[in-house]
Amino acid sequence: MHELLTAEEMGRADRITIEGGVPGAVLMENAGRGVADEISARFPDASTVALLCGPGNNGGDGFVAARHLLERGYRVRLGFDGDPAKLPADAAHMAARFKGAVGPLGPDLLADAEVIVDGLFGAGLARPIEGKLAALIDQANECGAPIIAIDVPSGIDGTTGAVRGTAIGASATVTFFRRKSGHLLLPGRLYCGAVRVVDIGIPAPFLKPSLTPSPMSPACGFPRFPGPRRRGTKYLRGHALVASGPMDATGAARLAARGALRAGAGLVTVASPRNALAVNAAQLTAIMVREADGPQGIAALLADPRKNAFLIGPAHGVGEETRAMVLVALKAGPAVVLDADALTSFADDKEALFEAIRAREAPVVMTPHEGEFARLFGDVAGDSKVEKARAAASRAARPWCSKARIPSRRRTQAVIDANGTPWLATAGSGDVLGGMVLGLLAQGMSGFLGASAAVWMHGQAARIFGPGLIAEDLPEMLPQVFRGLERDRAQG
Numbered sequence: 001m002h003e004l005l006t007a008e009e010m011g012r013a014d015r016i017t018i019e020g021g022v023p024g025a026v027l028m029e030n031a032g033r034g035v036a037d038e039i040s041a042r043f044p045d046a047s048t049v050a051l052l053c054g055p056g057n058n059g060g061d062g063f064v065a066a067r068h069l070l071e072r073g074y075r076v077r078l079g080f081d082g083d084p085a086k087l088p089a090d091a092a093h094m095a096a097r098f099k100g101a102v103g104p105l106g107p108d109l110l111a112d113a114e115v116i117v118d119g120l121f122g123a124g125l126a127r128p129i130e131g132k133l134a135a136l137i138d139q140a141n142e143c144g145a146p147i148i149a150i151d152v153p154s155g156i157d158g159t160t161g162a163v164r165g166t167a168i169g170a171s172a173t174v175t176f177f178r179r180k181s182g183h184l185l186l187p188g189r190l191y192c193g194a195v196r197v198v199d200i201g202i203p204a205p206f207l208k209p210s211l212t213p214s215p216m217s218p219a220c221g222f223p224r225f226p227g228p229r230r231r232g233t234k235y236l237r238g239h240a241l242v243a244s245g246p247m248d249a250t251g252a253a254r255l256a257a258r259g260a261l262r263a264g265a266g267l268v269t270v271a272s273p274r275n276a277l278a279v280n281a282a283q284l285t286a287i288m289v290r291e292a293d294g295p296q297g298i299a300a301l302l303a304d305p306r307k308n309a310f311l312i313g314p315a316h317g318v319g320e321e322t323r324a325m326v327l328v329a330l331k332a333g334p335a336v337v338l339d340a341d342a343l344t345s346f347a348d349d350k351e352a353l354f355e356a357i358r359a360r361e362a363p364v365v366m367t368p369h370e371g372e373f374a375r376l377f378g379d380v381a382g383d384s385k386v387e388k389a390r391a392a393a394s395r396a397a398r399p400w401c402s403k404a405r406i407p408s409r410r411r412t413q414a415v416i417d418a419n420g421t422p423w424l425a426t427a428g429s430g431d432v433l434g435g436m437v438l439g440l441l442a443q444g445m446s447g448f449l450g451a452s453a454a455v456w457m458h459g460q461a462a463r464i465f466g467p468g469l470i471a472e473d474l475p476e477m478l479p480q481v482f483r484g485l486e487r488d489r490a491q492g
């Protein structure tokens with residue numbers, strides 16, 4: 001299951017199911033029982049469970065879970081402060097069916113809890129949590145007992161992943177029907193723990209996956225992942241070209257070039273300014289070096305149609321020359337990856353970049369980090385990163401990639417990466433990512449799939465290496481990433 005839903009889409013799924021004849025109380029019963037099942041499976045030996053129930057249907061799920069836990073022999077401490085008469089109908093029904101004691105929502109609930117169930121707020125979170133409930137959330141987080149969140153940790157926006165006021169830090173989250181985008185987007189992802197999806201009886205045909213983002217995984221298109229052909233040559237695996245910065249800033253291009261080579265490009269060349277030729281040549285072996293000064297130099301190299309993918313930006317320098325080189329490349333035939341300085345160089349002339357992108361057919365992938373994104377697309381509207389990314393993509397009207405979120409030209413396709421690790425927060429890791437995208441485009445992958453696959457592989461490489469990672473390590477982990485993919489494919 002790869003689809004993700006926004007809170008609004010989930011509400012629509014509920015409504016359509018209920019209108020189709022499945023009572024809301026049945027959905028809530030299934031949801032709450034799913035939560036109780038998760039507690040039973042995870043904590044078979046616990047005796048005391050505290051349930052925090054809020055004023056909406058998330059609280060209703062809590063009442064259902066409490067009833068099942070009571071029946072299974074757990075000692076249940078349920079906190080609910082509201083007026084039962086003001087609960088939504090299904091939640092009120094479930095509150096009436098719960099026969100255990102109900103106490104106030106306060107720190108006493110947590111005193112001897114071995115497990116805490118968070119049913120304060122789910123999809124209906126409408127504003128920042130404040131006052132007494134915010135304090136209770138902080139106390140729950142600090143008390144040391146594991147917390148199981150119902151649907152989404154209270155305080156996390158299920159669509160954007162933003163923290164509203166404060167938020168429950170869950171060990172696990174039990175959600176219903178499908179994961180929501182807020183389970184994957186940062187910072188939400190860090191508050192969810194393991195996310196388990198429970199089937200509550202919403203029929204799958206409701207889904208129009210084209211309207212939803214997807215968590216990125218090999219199943220999102222890796223069956224079309226390129227590899228060498230049995231009787232192929234290196235020329236059939238593409239020739240990637242990377243523009244080097246000046247003499248004192250060449251490392252980024254070499255990192256990217258190594259990423260492209262390890263990602264499988266048949267040939268990789270660093271296009272180097274004359275004054276940096278010796279530095280580059282002294283540090284490259286399988287990767288070639290060619291002289292290319294300014295836009296004419298790049299145009300001359302790209303006149304060879306076998307050079308089918310070009311990356312510019314990492315440590316390239318911001319200014320008129322970089323701008324001119326980007327425009328030359330966009331006029332030529334290869335797939336183009338724009339990163340870092342290649343993007344910043346257009347901060348004051350964005351439309352020139354977008355026009356040049358719109359005027360070409362071959363793929364363009366942009367890999368801005370947050371700062372670079374803001375320089376080019378700071379004024380785009382949208383509540384979530386996904387919406388902002390989609391708005392930006394439609395402005396440039398091309399597939400693009402923004403570290404960890406990749407929408408395409410078609411508004412319908414968006415992917416959120418869930419594979420990255422904080423070990424990637426190291427100088428030059430983004431340069432390697434740009435090179436990996438380049439290497440996949442050189443092998444003929446589309447902009448969208450190439451960028452998606454590269455971001456996933458980048459995270460996977462970092463996971464395999466683990467602690468102590470530096471950018472140079474990333475390309476060297478790719479053989480293991482490929483082996484893992486082969487293994488998964490062989491095992492079906």
Ligand SMILES: NC(=O)C1=CN([C@@H]2O[C@H](COP(=O)(O)OP(=O)(O)OC[C@H]3O[C@@H](n4cnc5c(N)ncnc54)[C@H](OP(=O)(O)O)[C@@H]3O)[C@@H](O)[C@H]2O)[C@@H](O)CC1
Nearest residue numbers: 027028055056057058121122123124125126127128129151
């Ligand atoms: N629909 C279905 O069939 C199914 C739904 N299911 C479950 O329902 C959940 C969604 O339920 P929901 O829509 O009732 O919203 P929920 O998250 O309980 O909160 C709304 C309440 O909180 C209040 N409130 C909001 N923010 C607040 C704040 N900061 N501080 C204080 N108060 C705040 C808000 O007040 P208001 O904004 O109206 O003043 C309102 O009273 C969903 O996550 C899933 O668990 C499952 O059972 C499957 C079947």
Ligand SMILES: Nc1ncnc2c1ncn2[C@@H]1O[C@H](COP(=O)(O)OP(=O)(O)O)[C@@H](O)[C@H]1O
Nearest residue numbers: 369403420421422424425427428429430431433
């Ligand atoms: N804490 C983190 N968790 C997951 N991924 C991260 C984290 N920090 C950085 N990354 C990833 O590392 C890369 C850093 O890119 P960037 O900032 O452009 O680095 P550089 O310019 O040094 O090459 C991006 O792909 C980003 O998503």
Ligand SMILES: [K+]
Nearest residue numbers: 118121150154
């Ligand atoms: K919750």
